[in-house]
Amino acid sequence: MTKFFFFWYFFTCNIIFADEIKISIILENCKSCHGYNYEGNKYIDSLLDIEKSDFITKMNEYKYSNDNYAMNRISKVLTEKDIKKIAELIYENK
Numbered sequence: 001m002t003k004f005f006f007f008w009y010f011f012t013c014n015i016i017f018a019d020e021i022k023i024s025i026i027l028e029n030c031k032s033c034h035g036y037n038y039e040g041n042k043y044i045d046s047l048l049d050i051e052k053s054d055f056i057t058k059m060n061e062y063k064y065s066n067d068n069y070a071m072n073r074i075s076k077v078l079t080e081k082d083i084k085k086i087a088e089l090i091y092e093n094k
């Protein structure tokens with residue numbers, strides 16, 4: 001039984017860990033357009049100017065809209081859970 005739990009623990013930890021890595025790689029991708037610290041540039045407004053809840057709403061709007069702009073293509077591959085996790089990380093220090 002102990003062996004089983006050890007195995008189960010090891011397995012679930014790995015899944016959580018893999019997920020964290022994936023999200024941090026996705027965030028590096030966001031920075032390539034939204035700037036280091038998501039503060040934007042002369043073309044794109046800072047992501048920190050909007051609230052976390054607006055961020056989640058906007059990301060879902062991009063995800064479910066049929067347009068084909070950069071943000072639509074990027075958000076299509078994210079799950080709603082990914083979007084929430086990304087929001088946690090971007091707005092955690094705000």
Ligand code: HEC
Pocket residue numbers: 026027029030031032033034044045046047050055058059069070071074086
């Ligand atoms: C290829 C460049 C590019 C990448 C990569 C990118 N974005 Fe964007 N993003 C844009 C552009 C351009 C806009 C503004 C134009 C628009 O609304 O489509 C935008 C707008 C947004 C907005 C709306 C901001 C507002 O004030 O309305 C959010 C939120 C956002 N992006 C989040 C993200 C996140 C999170 C990622 C990473 C998963 C990401 N973006 C990656 C180009 C990019």
